[in-house]
Amino acid sequence: MKHEFVCTVCPNSCELKAGEHDGVLSVTGNKCKRGIEFAMLEVYDPQRILTTTVKLTTGGLLPVRSQGTVKKRELWTIIRQLKSIAVELPVEIGDVVANVTAGTPVCIVAADTAHSASEPISGSAPDVKKNLK
Numbered sequence: 001m002k003h004e005f006v007c008t009v010c011p012n013s014c015e016l017k018a019g020e021h022d023g024v025l026s027v028t029g030n031k032c033k034r035g036i037e038f039a040m041l042e043v044y045d046p047q048r049i050l051t052t053t054v055k056l057t058t059g060g061l062l063p064v065r066s067q068g069t070v071k072k073r074e075l076w077t078i079i080r081q082l083k084s085i086a087v088e089l090p091v092e093i094g095d096v097v098a099n100v101t102a103g104t105p106v107c108i109v110a111a112d113t114a115h116s117a118s119e120p121i122s123g124s125a126p127d128v129k130k131n132l133k
């Protein structure tokens with residue numbers, strides 16, 4: 001099976017092609033070794049930063065993200081767990097708002113600051129589906 005993707009390790013954005021033959025992954029298009037490591041991870045164990053929203057106890061939504069990457073196949077498991085929580089105000093950007101488990105523990109942090117129910121949260125809700133591509 002052939003895979004084509006862009007290496008996101010550095011701004012060079014090399015267009016990588018990866019193919020497996022006899023159990024060995026060959027990678028082309030990379031300008032450095034880090035591209036090979038990226039391709040191996042992307043083919044065998046893809047990971048993403050999860051961005052989504054959680055409910056606030058006062059109503060409304062708080063943008064959140066995972067602290068670090070999580071396995072792509074675990075994203076929906078985490079999102080389902082986050083549907084059952086509601087975060088109390090005030091919240092500062094970077095505060096841990098939940099610890100969930102999806103194979104491994106995942107720390108979810110606030111991606112914005114919210115002090116009161118009447119204070120608008122800046123930014124827009126992240127596109128969850130974009131994470132899953």
Ligand code: SF4
Nearest residue numbers: 007010013014032035
């Ligand atoms: S392959 Fe190397 S040079 Fe190219 S984007 Fe990845 S890290 Fe950067």
